[in-house]
Amino acid sequence: MPFIDELVARLPEPVHRLVVRHQELIKFALVGGTTFVFDLVIFYALTFSVLEAKPVVARVISGTLATILSYILNREWAFKNRGGREKHHEALIFFVISGVGVVLAAAPLWLANNVFDMRANLGRLELAVVDFILGFIIGNLLQMAFRFWALRKFAFPVAELHAGEAGSTDLHPTAEELNDEELGHA
Secondary structure (H helix, E strand, O other): OHHHHHHHHOOOHHHHHHHHHOHHHHHHHHHHHHHHHHHHHHHHHHHOOOOOOOHHHHHHHHHHHHHHHHHHHHHHHHOOOOOOOOHHHHHHHHHHHHHHHHHHHHHHHHHHHHHOOHHHOOOHHHHHHHHHHHHHHHHHHHHHHHHHHHHHHHHOOOOOOOOOOOOOOOOOOOHHHHHHHHOOOO
């Protein structure tokens, strides 16, 4: 998304430095916001039609489709300066981590429906609100924290520079690189 990179380049210096320092988190959040809306639309399209009685199944389907979109956006934009793994290996790790994230996102909804039998006591509008709070607020907060940590650690680790790559032209250093420069470890 070059237009965002151009916008960041035009920010005043203190704000620019802060945004560059936290660029992966900001990009991860923007990808998350985009896939959140995508996930939400798919979930409610399914729960208000063919999967009305099965919100957990709808949540897993919408979460899985959003995960595919998330991989593409994270790989090509949010974590584009990381890597070092073969793409198929990276994708496998990403989807395993995201699978755990989908389970974490669906867990509050599953508990409410299967342990507390929530659907028996609420009307359709109340169910939509409770489904949103459990599946998209609480569930997404759980999965977001886990996925940001795990994706940076395992799927998109900082690539080690190999001999001959020291002259990298990357204009967007990672937060770790900025911290190293500030501490004089560069």
